[in-house]
Amino acid sequence: MKLGAFSISLNVKDLSKSRDFYRLLGFEDMGGNMEHGYLILKNGDAIIGLFAGFIEANTLTFNPGWDQNAQNVEGDWDDVRTIQARLQEANVTLKDTCDPATEGPAHISLIDPDGNAILIDQHR
Secondary structure (H helix, E strand, C coil): CCCCEEEEEEEECCHHHHHHHHHHCCCEEEEEEHHHCEEEEEECCEEEEEEECCCCCCEEEEECCECCCCCECCCCCCCHHHHHHHHHHCCCCCCECCCCCCCCCEEEEEECCCCCEEEEEECC
16 A cells, blocks of 8 residues: 555644754754644654644554655555555454545544554545
8 A cells, every 4th residue: 555655743732832842853844834733844754743732642644645745746656545445345444434436635544453543644
């Protein structure tokens, strides 16, 4: 399965304080909006999303069709609906599903055996 770009999404208490901390570690602003309660930071290929209060827990995030610079992947990539079908065929329980009859942006989510949240969030 081609899951696309990877990042960790962190549920933070104070967005400014968290941004300043990760900047000390060499992360730079990549996207997001302070007024909307989230920022995306990058250091090399490492990406961290900081979310102030609107995700339930720290989450492993994958973006099908994107590279680590949030650019569209050229050529072959797996649509989130294809990923969903493969997981369902393998009897993986999904927390959130998307409509397989649609196209374009959609997401699914699941929980790994240790309780870690996984979001597969397609933007294209």
